[in-house]
Amino acid sequence: MTFRGFFWLLVTTVATGSGATPLAAQRDLTLEVGASQIGPPLDVAGDRARFVIGGLRGSAYSAGGSGVFGSVLFGQTLDDVTGGNFLSGMVSASIADRWTSNLNASFDVRLMGYGVQRPFPYRAFAAEGGPSLRLRTPNLSVKLSGLGGVGRSQLELWRLEGGRTRLFEDDLWRAGGTAEVMVGPVTSSFGLVAGRHETPGGGYGTIGGRVVLAGLWGLAELRVDRWKTPTSTEITGGLALVVPMGRSWSLRGFFGRTDPDPLTLAQPGSGSGGVLVCRNLLSSGDEEPPFSPYEIIRYGETTSRVRLMVEAPEGTVTVHVMGDFTLWDPVPMSRGEGMWLVELDVPAGTHHFGFLIDDEWHVPADAPDVVPDEWGRMSATLVIEGGL
Amino acid sequence: MKSPALTLVCLMAFGATSLIAQETARERAQRTLPPQVFDDVAALATEMRASGIPDEPLFNKALEGMAKRVPSDRLIPAVRAYAGRLGEARGAFGAGASVPLLVAGADAIQRGVPSETLRSLPSDRPRSPVAVLVLAELLESGVPVDRALDVMRQAMEQRTQDAGMLDIPARVRRLIRAGVPPHEAMERVRRALQRDRGGNVGPALPPGTEPLSDQRLRDRLRRIG
Numbered sequence: 001m002t003f004r005g006f007f008w009l010l011v012t013t014v015a016t017g018s019g020a021t022p023l024a025a026q027r028d029l030t031l032e033v034g035a036s037q038i039g040p041p042l043d044v045a046g047d048r049a050r051f052v053i054g055g056l057r058g059s060a061y062s063a064g065g066s067g068v069f070g071s072v073l074f075g076q077t078l079d080d081v082t083g084g085n086f087l088s089g090m091v092s093a094s095i096a097d098r099w100t101s102n103l104n105a106s107f108d109v110r111l112m113g114y115g116v117q118r119p120f121p122y123r124a125f126a127a128e129g130g131p132s133l134r135l136r137t138p139n140l141s142v143k144l145s146g147l148g149g150v151g152r153s154q155l156e157l158w159r160l161e162g163g164r165t166r167l168f169e170d171d172l173w174r175a176g177g178t179a180e181v182m183v184g185p186v187t188s189s190f191g192l193v194a195g196r197h198e199t200p201g202g203g204y205g206t207i208g209g210r211v212v213l214a215g216l217w218g219l220a221e222l223r224v225d226r227w228k229t230p231t232s233t234e235i236t237g238g239l240a241l242v243v244p245m246g247r248s249w250s251l252r253g254f255f256g257r258t259d260p261d262p263l264t265l266a267q268p269g270s271g272s273g274g275v276l277v278c279r280n281l282l283s284s285g286d287e288e289p290p291f292s293p294y295e296i297i298r299y300g301e302t303t304s305r306v307r308l309m310v311e312a313p314e315g316t317v318t319v320h321v322m323g324d325f326t327l328w329d330p331v332p333m334s335r336g337e338g339m340w341l342v343e344l345d346v347p348a349g350t351h352h353f354g355f356l357i358d359d360e361w362h363v364p365a366d367a368p369d370v371v372p373d374e375w376g377r378m379s380a381t382l383v384i385e386g387g388l
Numbered sequence: 389m390k391s392p393a394l395t396l397v398c399l400m401a402f403g404a405t406s407l408i409a410q411e412t413a414r415e416r417a418q419r420t421l422p423p424q425v426f427d428d429v430a431a432l433a434t435e436m437r438a439s440g441i442p443d444e445p446l447f448n449k450a451l452e453g454m455a456k457r458v459p460s461d462r463l464i465p466a467v468r469a470y471a472g473r474l475g476e477a478r479g480a481f482g483a484g485a486s487v488p489l490l491v492a493g494a495d496a497i498q499r500g501v502p503s504e505t506l507r508s509l510p511s512d513r514p515r516s517p518v519a520v521l522v523l524a525e526l527l528e529s530g531v532p533v534d535r536a537l538d539v540m541r542q543a544m545e546q547r548t549q550d551a552g553m554l555d556i557p558a559r560v561r562r563l564i565r566a567g568v569p570p571h572e573a574m575e576r577v578r579r580a581l582q583r584d585r586g587g588n589v590g591p592a593l594p595p596g597t598e599p600l601s602d603q604r605l606r607d608r609l610r611r612i613g
Contacts, residue, residue, distance in 0.1 A: 324413075327411060328455035
C-alpha cells in the first residue's frame with residue numbers, strides 16, 4: 001500500500017472509528033497564542049529561531065473513553081534567515097475500552113503533518129498508532145504501549161548556480177514499544193519509562209525518568225531521557241507546565257531539549273522553549289451551573305459569610321430562613337431582584353436548613369444536597385469546612 | 389459621645405445580640421422545648437456522649453422538629469433514630485471523626501448509603517463532609533458504588549475544592565436528565581475531572597525541530613554543498 005493510501009485509510013479510521021457513540025457531549029476547544037524559540041542541533045552552527053506561534057487544540061470523547069484529540073499550530077518566524085514559518089497539525093484518535101475500574105485498553109492513532117516554506121520547502125506527513133494497556137490503582141500506574149508508524153517527507157532543494165530544483169522524497173517507518181511505570185498518587189508521582197524502536201536507519205533505545213506534580217495550581221512534568229540513536233547518544237528532557245488561570249484561561253509551556261524522533265529522524269535541538277496563553281472557547285463545563293440556595297461569599301476562621309436565597313411565588317408576604325446555624329430560629333429575608341435574600345455569618349459545620357414562605361416549610365425542588373428528615377420532609381444541606 | 393445613656397443602651401443591645409448568637413443548641417433547647425421533651429433529649433444525649441456521640445446535633449434535631457411543628461411524641465423517636473445513625477457513622481469513620489463529618493455521614497446513611505461504603509472512602513487524607521455529601525448524591529442518582537468511589541478518590545487526590553466537588557453530582561444529574569445512563573454519566577464526569585487538572589499536556593512545545601535538525605536534510609545539504 002502506498003503511503004498516500006495508508007494516510008487516507010487512517011483519516012477514515014479517525015473519522016469513523018469512535019462513531020458508535022456521540023462525541024459532542026464531551027468536548028472542548030482552546031485557542032492558544034504565544035512565542036517559542038528553537039535552538040539548532042548541538043553540532044550545527046546557526047542562530048536560534050524565534051517564532052510567534054498560535055493555534056487551536058480540542059478534543060471530543062465518547063462516554064466509553066474513545067475520542068479524538070487534535071491540535072494545529074502555526075508559527076511565524078521573527079528572523080529572515082533561519083526557521084521560516086511552519087504549520088503543524090496532529091490528530092490523535094483513541095478507541096478505548098475500560099474493562100474494570102482499574103484496567104483500561106486503548107488503541108491510539110496519530111496523524112501528524114508539518115510543513116515549512118523557508119529556507120527550503122519541506123513537508124512531512126506521518127501516521128502512527130498502536131495498542132496500549134494501562135493498569136491504574138490509586139498509587140501505581142503501569143502502561144505498556146506498542147507503536148508502529150509510517151511517514152513520508154518531501155524536500156525541495158535548489159542549487160544557487162544551476163537554479164534547478166531537486167525534489168527528495170523518503171518513505172519512513174518505525175516500529176517499537178514503550179513501558180511506563182509511575183508510582184504515587186495523582187498529585188505527586190514519579191517513575192521510569194523505557195522504549196525501543198526500529199527504523200530503516202537502525203535502532204533507537206531510550207530510558208528516562210518522570211516526575212509529575214499536580215494540584216490546584218496546575219500540572220508540571222519534569223522529564224529526563226537518555227536516547228541511543230543510530231548515530232549518537234543524547235540526553236533530552238525538560239519541564240512541561242500547565243497552569244490554569246481562572247475557569248477559561250491557562251498558561252502552557254515547555255522548556256528543555258526535545259526528543260529525537262525515530263519516525264521523522266529529527267534530531268534534538270540544543271534547547272527550546274515556548275509559552276502559550278490559552279483561552280478555552282468551548283467546554284462541556286460551560287453549561288449553566290445548577291441553582292443553589294446559598295452562596296459562600298467569604299470564608300473565615302470560625303464563621304463564613306453566606307448569602308441565602310430563594311424564589312417565592314408572586315404575592316408572598318414573608319420569607320424566613322431557618323436551620324442549624326440559626327438554632328432553628330426563623331430569620332427574615334428581604335425581597336430582592338426576583339429572589340428573597342439574607343446574608344448571615346455561619347459557623348463551620350454541616351448544617352440543615354430550609355425556608356418558611358408565608359409560614360410554610362419550603363426547600364427548592366432543584367436544590368442539590370437535599371436530605372430527608374425523620375418526619376417525611378426534606379431539608380437542604382450547607383457544608384462549611386473549618387480553617388479555610 | 390453625646391449621650392452616655394444611649395451608649396449604654398447600644399452596648400446592652402449589642403450584648404444581647406451577641407448572647408443570642410453565642411447560645412448553644414442545648415441552651416436554646418432548654419429555653420424553648422417543653423421541659424419533659426428537653427429532659428428526654430438531655431438524657432439521650434448523656435447516654436450517647438458516653439459512646440462518643442456529640443450532643444450538639446441531637447439538640448439541633450430536636451429544635452428542627454419543634455420548628456417544623458412536629459408533635460412532641462414524635463420528637464424523641466426521631467432524635468433516637470438520628471443518634472443511631474450518628475453512631476453508625478462514627479463506626480465507619482473512626483473515633484477521631486469531626487462533628488460535621490459525623491452529621492454528613494448520618495445524612496448519607498439516611499439517604500441509603502451503606503456504612504461499609506462510607507468506610508471505603510480514602511482514609512489517607514482527612515475525609516471531608518463535602519466528599520460524603522457528594523458520594524450520597526451520586527449513589528442516589530443511580531451511579532454504581534465502585535464508579536462513585538473511584539471518582540471521589542480521584543477528586544480527593546486532586547484536592548478538588550468544595551465548590552468543584554459539589555459540582556460533580558450536579559454534572560452527573562444533568563447528563564442523566566439528558567438521557568445518559570448513570571454509569572456513563574459518571575464516566576464522562578470522571579474524564580472531565582481528569583481533564584480539569586490539565587491531563588492533556590499534549591506534545592512538547594514547540595513541535596520538533598524540523599527541518600533544521602532533520603538528519604537526512606543535513607546530509608543532503610552537505611552533499612549538495
